[in-house]
Structures are given as C-alpha cells and as structure tokens.
Amino acid sequence: ILMETTMIKLEIFTSSSANLELLEENLSNLDIHSLSATEMKVLGKENIVKEHYRGVERASRHPQKLKIEIVMPKECRLQVFQILKDSLKDEQQSNTKIFTTPMWQTRSMQGGFYH
DSSP states (O other): OOOOOOEEEEEEEEETTSOHHHHHHHHTTSOOSEEEEEEEEOOSSOOOEEEEETTEEEEESSOEEEEEEEEEEGGGHHHHHHHHHHHSOHHHHHTOEEEEEEEOOEEOTTSOEEO
C-alpha cells in the first residue's frame, strides 16, 4: 500500500553561474522547508569546456554545476518551476535538469515523525 505524500524534494542541476541569491529571494514567500546548494563537477556526456584555474586556461570534460535541493509541499511545485524559469537566464534554462522525489517520511533530530 502506497501512502499519499504531501512533501517533495526537487533536485535542480544548473549552471554554476546561476544567481542563487535571486532564486532564494524569489522563493522566500513560499512554504519552503529546506533549501541547500552545492557546487560540484559533473561527469557527463557534455562537450569539453574551457576553465580557468589560477590564471591558467585548461580544457575539462567535467563542467562545474550547481545542485540546488528544495524540500517543500508538493502543492508549491508549479510555483517553484515558474520561479526557476523567471530566475534563470535562457542559456541556463537549456542546461537545467530537475528531478522530483516524493518524501515518504521525514524525521526531525528531536524525534518524532512528520509529513
């Protein structure tokens, strides 16, 4: 038996040049339970990109990406998608991938379960 979930987690992979402060400001009026961002190198089939490291240009197959994780009520997802679209530049939108995961159960460190 599958239980109906009320919370979801979005994992958004986008360009590392995305304006995280603008996104955070635009999301501030929604019922966001958690927002985190991690900069990472992504192993993928993308083209070779040029990077600058300590003043030296080099080619890399592992471009830097920004991973944004948002935990929120599922009812907010369409609003968040629109905010993402409005907050990201056109070239960032074309390289952005969004994954949605239901949060079946969450637990606070003080104990007790909540949905």
